[in-house]
Amino acid sequence: MAAFSQDSFSHLVDEQILASFEQTWDGLGRPGTWWTGAQRVAIAEASRLAMGDGPRPIGVAPPVLSDLDRVDGSGISDLALEVVRRVTAESGRITAIWATEAIDLMGPGRYVELVAVVVLTVPIDIFCGLLARSHQPFPAVIAGEVVGGVPDGVAGGEAYVPWLVDGWKGPNVARALSYVPVDNARRMAMVSSMYDGSEFFEMVWSHRSLSRPQIELVAARTSALNECFY
């Protein structure tokens, strides 16, 4: 049974959007590249809580990452919880120093996959909330070992994380999480379904009810409210 059926929404939602949500939910509880299914769901649960809590008030110091427990058992460590909180609710406050320390402590694979789980689930929760649909319960955990493995062609560069460099053509945002290709592919499928379709380079869109300038206006205001430079 589909998690995101059309009739669970009060307005008609593009089938490609529903398919990308379904794909994300299907992969959420499965063993990932660097986190188990149980840990991926724990990351998503922590992210959902962090969205509800919002950012810490200005002046409240976040914990020192190196002081936090970093042993991930069946769930996730205090370190991972703090990284989830920062990425989910305070991403505009992330600095190169903070990210470098987090990546050093967690390893690039776990860091990138944690970010991927957050950025795959946050849009779904927001979309559901905006359309007055309840948050989707998280999927059942599927047991199994992490897959592991570093993809060919990745290296450190201008970003905090290693990413695809060999022969890359395209916007940087599309390769931001390329260290974990499976989740990055899910993310870009979601972006395509909810934003540009296959018409990114077309300035006049016919595949949406809103015109492209209307969509870009909403996008630009959303990015500015999040103080996102990119």
Next chain:
Amino acid sequence: MLLRESSDALDQVVDLTGTIGGDVRHGAGPGVSHDGLLVAYAEAAHDSPEAARLLDGQMLEAVGPGGLVDAAATVAVFNGLVRSADATGIPLDEYVMVRTVDEREALGLNEFSGSANSVAGA
């Protein structure tokens, strides 16, 4: 950049200050249809889904159910994209960097903390 270029393609005039919280003004030409409402929707959605839903009636009247779903999808997916960009520290793409010098300066975007990943190398 995409807002400006897509507006140009439709002969619409957009005041980019609307994207950073300024007035949405049209200057001498036709602006983006329902721009004020769409900006208000994005701002309300940033506050809470409940705040955004208070605008559902106006949105449905102005842009229809498909437009409302498009706006919700755009807010949602860009909340993922900004977190992707911030958490990974990706620099602005070079072709965008070159073509947005004036806008970034005028709108104060270079003051955003994430600009350190791009501006330092520009």
